[in-house]
Amino acid sequence: MTETVTDPNPEQTALMAAKVRRMMLIAGLTTGLGIAAVFIAIGYRLFKSEGSAPIADLTATLPRGAKIVATGISGDRLVVTLEIGGTTEIRTFDARTLKPAGRLKFASEP
CATH class of the missing domain: 1.20.5 (Single alpha-helices involved in coiled-coils or other helix-helix interfaces)
Incomplete structure (x- = not known):
């Protein structure tokens, strides 16, 4: 073959x-x-x-008698926990611009 x-x-x-x-x-x-x-x-x-982001130089004013209890960062948000006159309030800010993003108030039921 x-x-x-x-x-x-x-x-x-x-x-x-x-x-x-x-x-x-x-x-x-x-x-x-x-x-x-x-x-x-x-x-x-x-x-x-x-x-x-440009460096921001800010002064945040708190209500009279308010006390900062805790701070933290969650994603791109700065979270500040305040105690104001016996009630707790959480304020969130945009971490890059430091503009207010939201407010959450806690109150006791009567």
Whole structure:
């Protein structure tokens, strides 16, 4: 059992070259799209980053007789627990801008 290998004729050579060229074009385009996606993601993160917030110099005023019981940070919020005249109040502030975000008062039932 011997097989004879013949050289491909010019038509077959041109057909194989066209297929290889098409596969290389597809591989090149896929690679180019992947690289472009990476650069787009990097650019998006660079231009959309908030960076460091400016340093805020603020003075918060408390009601007369109020006492700070506890402070804490939860995510991007600063939480301050106050005791005002026997009742407890929780005030939240945006940690970046220090603007008030909410207030929660606790009262005893009569």
